[in-house]
Amino acid sequence: MTAAGIVVGTIIGMALLLWVVNLVRQDRLYAGYGVIFVFGTIAAMAILVVPPLLRLATAASVALLPVPSLSLVALVILTFLMVYVFIQISTLSNRVMKLTQELAIRNAQQQHRAESTADRPR
Amino acid sequence: MMSTVTGHRTLVAIPAYNEAATIRNVVERVRQNLPDCDLLVVNDGSSDATAAMLDGTGATVVVHLCNLGYSRAIQTAMLYAERAGYDRLVTLDADGQHDPAQVRALLTEFDTGRWDVLIGSRYVVSRRYTGAPFGRRLGMRVFSSLVRLMAGRRVYDTTSGLKVVGRQTFAPLTSWQFIDFHAEALVYLMWLDFRIGEFPITVEERQHGTTMYSALSLIKYPLKTALMVVLGVVQANLTRRRHS
Numbered sequence: 001m002t003a004a005g006i007v008v009g010t011i012i013g014m015a016l017l018l019w020v021v022n023l024v025r026q027d028r029l030y031a032g033y034g035v036i037f038v039f040g041t042i043a044a045m046a047i048l049v050v051p052p053l054l055r056l057a058t059a060a061s062v063a064l065l066p067v068p069s070l071s072l073v074a075l076v077i078l079t080f081l082m083v084y085v086f087i088q089i090s091t092l093s094n095r096v097m098k099l100t101q102e103l104a105i106r107n108a109q110q111q112h113r114a115e116s117t118a119d120r121p122r
Numbered sequence: 123m124m125s126t127v128t129g130h131r132t133l134v135a136i137p138a139y140n141e142a143a144t145i146r147n148v149v150e151r152v153r154q155n156l157p158d159c160d161l162l163v164v165n166d167g168s169s170d171a172t173a174a175m176l177d178g179t180g181a182t183v184v185v186h187l188c189n190l191g192y193s194r195a196i197q198t199a200m201l202y203a204e205r206a207g208y209d210r211l212v213t214l215d216a217d218g219q220h221d222p223a224q225v226r227a228l229l230t231e232f233d234t235g236r237w238d239v240l241i242g243s244r245y246v247v248s249r250r251y252t253g254a255p256f257g258r259r260l261g262m263r264v265f266s267s268l269v270r271l272m273a274g275r276r277v278y279d280t281t282s283g284l285k286v287v288g289r290q291t292f293a294p295l296t297s298w299q300f301i302d303f304h305a306e307a308l309v310y311l312m313w314l315d316f317r318i319g320e321f322p323i324t325v326e327e328r329q330h331g332t333t334m335y336s337a338l339s340l341i342k343y344p345l346k347t348a349l350m351v352v353l354g355v356v357q358a359n360l361t362r363r364r365h366s
Contacts, residue, residue, distance in 0.1 A: 025353045027299050035345045100186050101198045108162070108184040108202065 005069065006049055012076055013045040020083060030093060033086040037079070130209040132159040132229065135199035136181075137192055138216035142171040148218050149179045155222040159212070162202060164195040193300045204292040211292070213303075215283040219325045225284070231321050232286045239291055239311060241277065242284030243320035249278060257340060265305040265347065272351055273312035278320060280305040291316055298357060299350075301343070306350035313358030 020037045023029035047053045138145050161181040167189035203211045214220050232240045270276040281304050300307045
């Protein structure tokens with residue numbers, strides 16, 4: 001990897017990290033998904049920046065040469081798209097969760113009120 | 123609605139997911155030992171006979187139509203307690219590990235006014251994690267150290283399900299996501315200047331069912347918690363800045 005490639009990769013990785021961490025903090029991305037992106041990005045950045053790790057990853061994937069830059073660009077786009085999809089899943093999941101909690105509490109309050117009315121002497 | 127002899131309204135909440143084997147016994151023991159407290163069971167989308175076992179027990183039951191997980195079940199109990207005007211919430215595990223008879227001592231300590239959250243702790247006296255399996259012991263040590271590192275104070279039993287939670291903490295604990303109300307919630311509260319205390323308790327071995335932690339969660343859970351602990355510090359600081 002060239003020096004320019006390492007710099008660009010690091011900037012993209014840091015941007016992705018900050019974006020994901022902020023999404024989790026804002027409760028817009030479920031922490032379980034966030035953790036996958038955070039540690040995945042850190043691992044990818046480490047492979048990119050540390051030459052022996054890149055050589056190891058290349059050998060482990062039974063390739064002769066590291067992946068071309070174009071593949072890396074595709075990977076970055078795919079990762080950003082995945083984060084977007086997981087934001088939508090988290091949003092839906094949060095809505096279902098709030099609805100479920102609200103329904104549960106209202107039903108219990110109604111049940112409680114009905115029981116209190118029934119217990120009251122006429 | 124009842125209240126305790128101290129004039130505080132107390133709600134005992136038991137989150138239950140597929141605990142048909144133990145839930146009725148736990149509810150009966152709570153009613154025997156804490157007759158002056160109201161009781162709420164959060165049936166977290168159980169697919170077994172948990173709902174049927176609760177019939178006729180006199181407990182108020184909140185039913186999640188699908189399984190939301192432990193932290194969301196606790197948040198539901200807090201939202202219920204907040205809306206119904208309770209002063210404090212006691213959380214107990216549904217598997218029968220906690221003896222409801224020990225809650226009275228916890229409430230007495232809580233009534234001293236020194237704490238906003240009081241944890242029923244298995245390790246505060248011995249300060250050794252003996253008796254637990256190796257993985258759990260390691261996790262306890264790591265999380266306890268993480269709390270000390272991030273909040274400056276050690277909490278020996280970060281994963282205890284027996285807690286007394288004061289009304290003043292309901293709002294911060296229901297307005298953000300938490301993993302299991304363990305280390306991440308404690309650090310978050312400490313950074314918001316809430317007072318967290320530990321009180322010695324003993325626990326019984328789980329007789330039925332399995333733990334809520336799967337094999338995969340042995341890897342996922344510490345990573346998620348570590349991330350949320352760090353984010354909790356950031357979030358608490360932003361909240362404080364917004365309020366000041």
